[in-house]
Structure formats: C-alpha cells, structure tokens
Amino acid sequence: MPSPEDLARSIAKQAPSSAQIADWIRAQIRGSRLVPGQRLVEVDIIRQTGGSRFKVREAFQRLAAEGLVEIEEFRGASVRSATSDEVRQLYQARALLEGLCARDFCRRASANDRARLAQLASEMEACVDSNAPEKFSGLNAEWHTLLMRGAGNQVIEDLVKRLNTPVHHLLFGTFYRGDRLKEAVEDHRIIMQAIEANDADAAELAMRRHVENGHRFLSELDRAMHID
Amino acid sequence: MPSPEDLARSIAKQAPSSAQIADWIRAQIRGSRLVPGQRLVEVDIIRQTGGSRFKVREAFQRLAAEGLVEIEEFRGASVRSATSDEVRQLYQARALLEGLCARDFCRRASANDRARLAQLASEMEACVDSNAPEKFSGLNAEWHTLLMRGAGNQVIEDLVKRLNTPVHHLLFGTFYRGDRLKEAVEDHRIIMQAIEANDADAAELAMRRHVENGHRFLSELDRAMHID
DNA sequence: ACTGATGATATTGTTGACAATTTTACAGGC
DNA sequence: GCCTGTAAAATTGTCAACAATATCATCAGT
Known part of the structure; x- marks a missing residue:
C-alpha cells in the first residue's frame, strides 16, 4: 500500500x-x-x-x-552560441543530408508517408493566408522529420536534429516572418512536385536549394539585427 | 611547499x-x-x-x-553495436560530408596544407610495400582530418569523427588488410590528382567513391565473418 | 540432470555534506 | 568618482556512504 x-x-x-x-x-x-x-x-x-x-x-x-x-x-x-561561420557550415551539411533524404524518399517512402507529407505541405500553405507563423513552424518541423523518416534514414534524422539545435533560438519567433513563409511554401511545392513525379535528382536539388534559402534568409536577418 | x-x-x-x-x-x-x-x-x-x-x-x-x-x-x-543498415547510413552521410570537404579543400586550402596532404599520401603508398597496416591506419586518419581542416569545416570534422566511432572496432586491425591498402592508395591518388588540378567537382566525386569503396569493403568483410 | 525459488554478491542510483573556486559586495585610499 | 584589495556569498567540484536493483550461486524438488 x-x-x-x-x-x-x-x-x-x-x-x-x-x-x-x-x-x-x-x-x-x-x-x-x-x-x-x-x-x-x-x-x-x-x-x-x-x-x-x-x-x-x-x-x-x-x-x-x-x-x-x-x-x-x-x-x-x-x-553556447554559434558563430555566423559555424551556422554557414551547419546549413551546408544540412543541405547535403536532407537532400539525400529527399532523394531516398522518392525511392523508399510508403504511399502513406507520401500522402501525409503532401497533407502537411497543404496545411502549411493555409498558414500563409491565416498568418500563423508558430503553427507553420511546428508543421514545418513535422514535414522535415517525416521526410527523413520516410527515407528510412534514422542516422541523418539524428544528425539534423543536432545540427538544428544551436540555431533554434534564432529560428523560432523571428524566423518565419514576412515573405519567408511564402518562399518556404514555394520551395516545398517544388520539392513535392519532384517527389510526386518520382524524380529523385530534382527532389534532391530542390531540397538543397530550400535549405540554402533558409540559411540566406537567416544570415540576412542576422545582419539586419547587428545593424540595429 | x-x-x-x-x-x-x-x-x-x-x-x-x-x-x-x-x-x-x-x-x-x-x-x-x-x-x-x-x-x-x-x-x-x-x-x-x-x-x-x-x-x-x-x-x-x-x-x-x-x-x-x-x-x-x-x-x-x-x-553499442551498429546494425549493418546503420553502418550503411553512416557511410552514406560520410560520403556526402567528406565529398564537400574535398570540394572546399580545392577552393580554400593553403599551399602548406596541400603539400602536407600530398606528403601523407606518399607516405601511405610506402606502407603498401612495407606492409604496415597500423601505420597506414594512423596516416589515413591524419589525411582525412587534414583534408577537412584544410577545407575550413570544423563542423563536418566533428560530425565525421562521431560517425566513425561506432564502426572503429571493425576498422582497426581487420580493415586494412589484403588488397584494401592498394585500393585505398589508388583512391587517394585520384583525389590528389583532382586537388592538384583544382578540379573541385572531380575531387568531390572521387572522395565520395572512396568512402563508398570503404563501405563496400567493410560490408564484404562483415559478410565473410558471419559465414564463419 | 533440469527447473525454479532463494539468498548472497555485485553493480548501479541517489543523496548529502564538505572542499575548491569564482563571483559579488564593500570598505578604504587616491 | 574610481580603482583596488579583502572578506562574504554563491556556485561548482568531489567524495563517501547508503539505497535500489540486477546478477549469480546454491539448493530443494522433480
């Protein structure tokens, strides 16, 4: 008792x-x-x-x-705080690793995962109109995770999780603001098209571009903050 | 006192x-x-x-x-022991990350690093004739590390270090044996040629092939061991 | 001989007290 | 006012003892 x-x-x-x-x-x-x-x-x-x-x-x-x-x-x-050069390297690595996952998603993902990925993408599109950046941020994390998991790559999933954490404090709250939402949605649309067409090369390339765009936006934001 | x-x-x-x-x-x-x-x-x-x-x-x-x-x-x-599928994913990631470093080495490495890299490669060649696999192993680690450092990518250097550790017990002692030394030396030669010609694309490709060859050899070794 | 219960041993988890060091507050001199 | 040295406070590092659990050896019963 x-x-x-x-x-x-x-x-x-x-x-x-x-x-x-x-x-x-x-x-x-x-x-x-x-x-x-x-x-x-x-x-x-x-x-x-x-x-x-x-x-x-x-x-x-x-x-x-x-x-x-x-x-x-x-x-x-x-x-710990990451230097801008370190952030650059982190995004470089992410672009490669997530690009590979986009490629493998085309080859290995189940119909279920494909459908769920598409659904998440459309939900994110809705966030642009309703202007809900926090919701978008959560859905986005889910989308990226599902893509890596659907590609069957647990190792990269873990790596990317770690690569993201040092810059998370920059992302949330400040990141998905202004035109970045529209840009990201457009990036996702291109990736989804490639996946639906089962074009692995295009999917990998589009994912790399997407991550690189994210870095570009982040560093512009960073520069603007330092000017203040 | x-x-x-x-x-x-x-x-x-x-x-x-x-x-x-x-x-x-x-x-x-x-x-x-x-x-x-x-x-x-x-x-x-x-x-x-x-x-x-x-x-x-x-x-x-x-x-x-x-x-x-x-x-x-x-x-x-x-x-912890890694499954063969996990090892495959580890090498996939390594191929991408070290490939990028080979590319960046062409762009960013100092003359000093280039010379040192070439010297390590030639020392490794000597190991084939004198049949010194432990020495080769040490030089090889140095070579890979120098390449990443010369590329100015500390983040990838750390990542690759971690990616390697789970399979290190398979590598040392058993790995560099038989024809693997000659294969590795030949791989390195191709990479060095690309670097000397400042051909970043070729360097990246050759490094990816090198890492993939390492994985192929490792999995064949693994299969042979399980047959015993 | 084999199986399952039982107690002894080994190993890890947790806590509290104390030591080493840094940080802060404060007084005194310039 | 500002710097400097000093003592108090705060914070982290270390250790030893004890609690909780797992592992192993033993032995009774079949």
Missing part, C-alpha cells in the same frame, strides 16, 4: 530523468527563455524542473556532448 | 578528467579491447584509468550522447 507521500508525488509529478531535464533545457533555449552566453545555474534548474542536482549535471554533460552548452571548470554550464 | 603525496601524484599521473576518460574508452573500443555489447563496469574503468567514479560516470554520459555507448537503468553502460 503506497504512503500518502508516494501517492501525492506520483499524481503530482514524477522526479524527472536527466533526459527529461535535457529536453526541458532545449525547450527553454528554443523559446528564447535561455539565450546564448547565459549561465545555467544548477540550483535554478533544480528549482524549475524538480530534478536532483545529480540528474541536472548529467543533463549538462549530454547537452555539452551535443554542442548545445559549454562547460567550464568551476563556472558550470552556459548556452 | 607541496607535500610528498602531491608531488608524487603530479609526477606520476594527474587524476584524469572526464574527457580523458572518454578518450581512453574510445581508444579501447578502437583497439577492440572493448567489443560491442560488452558492459562497462564502473570499478573496472576506475581501476584502469585512475579516475574517480564521478568522472567515469560523466564520461559515460558524454559517450552515450555520442551514440557510442548505451546506458540502461541499473545495468550501466555498455558498448
């Missing part, structure tokens, strides 16, 4: 695992509640997540291995 | 950091002294590295984030 304390804890909130704490920190970074350079003080994370100090430190180690945070002796963890 | 204990410790061996322990474990895996599936018992690692339990566990977390080891509740860390 469980004690009242155990019962209360299990109902209210389980003590989070290090993976859950890491997820929480990633989410904070994505939501710009933690910005690059900011220090991650252990007690603060403990208070906000309910995790033990041990688990928090484990989470820091994992995030450090992913390159998302930096750990310095006696100074703890802080959110 | 340092106490005799401090002095002895600093002369003999510093307590290793978690990064050093992680490096040690990676080296053990590369040297096949730790094989996939094998459990990494904390006290054993502590005894062999001199690190504290705390540092060892930090190292496990980092290696887990890299995908090199697996951590199970109350069962600790064990060396």
